[in-house]
Amino acid sequence: MASIRETIRQTHQTLDQSGIPDARLEAEVMVMTVMRMTRQNIFSEQESEVAAHQAQELAGVVAQRLERVPLAYILGYREFYGINVAVTPDVLIPRPETEGIVEHTLFMALMGMETRELTIADVGTGSGAIAVNLAIHLPAARIYAVDISEPALDVAAYNIRAHAVADRVRLGHGDLLEPLPEPVDVIVANLPYIPTARIPTLQPEVRQEPPTALDGGPDGLDLVRRLLAQAPAKLNAPGIILLELDPEQFPAAEATARQHFPNAEITAEQDLTRRDRIMVVNRGPGFDE
Ligand SMILES: C[S@@+](CC[C@H](N)C(=O)[O-])C[C@H]1O[C@@H](n2cnc3c(N)ncnc32)[C@H](O)[C@@H]1O
Incomplete structure (x- = not known):
């Protein structure tokens, strides 16, 4: 021994x-x-x-x-923003850079966007990592966690129960913002944004993650474009969208956001390597778009 x-x-x-x-x-x-x-x-x-x-x-x-099975799949969990999140091969393993979405959303919410109860949609929730953390840190918020993948929603449901936030996080199955029963104050999303042609070049571990969690179409922005097109009808004013992107995608994503929200303030938040990572679309009160 x-x-x-x-x-x-x-x-x-x-x-x-x-x-x-x-x-x-x-x-x-x-x-x-x-x-x-x-x-x-x-x-x-x-x-x-x-x-x-x-x-x-x-x-x-x-x-x-x-x-080359990722360690998080073997152990069955990954730490994300200070909590253990259960993961299976049906969901993307939450990444450290995505913690930025949680951090910036909390910052904006706690800066007092409104004193009333916030409604938040986490679109493409996967394991529920973002939704669960927002629910833990924003006890007055109501959160919709949406995904197109039913097996992913099962994992999200497990995490929501395990962290005792099931009373405030409602799951929705379907395409992007379609399952939302009402417009919301905040839309957060880490949608698949890898260009299809890059998928075969990724590390073997990443290629074991679900293709629906990775593949963003020819330039990686298919889902982001569709979400931004659906958003004007599903976002309150004032309201904010936070989208995780690849730094190179910012000019194209910003142009699309500008098309759908011509009067919004659009900014970029950087990750720990100081590269643009989160696009923030801030729709002010009463904008006539
Ligand atoms: C990159 S993963 C993000 C998972 C999780 N939010 C995270 O950050 O760890 C993208 C998620 O979007 C989901 N998805 C893909 N297409 C979708 C669509 N059309 N509507 C809703 N969700 C979708 C995938 O199933 C996957 O769970």
Whole structure:
């Protein structure tokens, strides 16, 4: 039997030799998981032995990872904006850059867009990562979480229940804004925005995520364009849209937004690498568009 330290070292080496990115970090997370220990404990107890059944469980995790199954799918969850979100291969694994949507929406809501109860639509909710976080941090808001994929909505439903926000998050099945029963104050969306031709060039892990969560059509903007076309009838005034995009897509997306919201203020928020990541369309009160 090997110690925790030696097991992490060997796991790191195996992953690294197979070209798995962030191999050391993943090795630590795998060992933490099979040992049912916190990060702090695997270091403070690094000379403890890994039991045979734990080593066997670890071997199973490593084998799947060498098949390039994303670690979040193997573990069944991903941390997002401070909470654990359950994920399955039916949903996109929430990405760190998407935390920006939550952060900016909270900032705008808490800046007091209105004192009344806000209504928010999270379009293309997937795991429900954005909707659940908004519900946790905005206890007076009512949230619609919409997706075209029924299996994704099952995962979202699980996360909504697990985080005890089911009383304020309503699920909707259908195309973009169509399932909304009323216009809302805020529309947030991380829609598929990868151009179709780029999909085969993505890392093998990403290609295991659902195609309906990735493929945005020839220039990646098919869904964004359709959402912006539907939005004038589904967004209150004042109202705000926040859309996650690829930095290169901003000029085209802004031109489309301008077409549908000629009087809106349109700005870009940057991600941690200081690249434009979120397009914010701010429709003021009483604009006649
Ligand atoms: C990039 S994923 C985002 C998932 C989640 N919001 C997140 O940020 O982790 C895009 C989601 O949009 C959904 N979707 C794709 N086409 C759609 C459509 N026409 N109407 C509603 N949702 C759609 C996909 O099923 C997928 O769950």
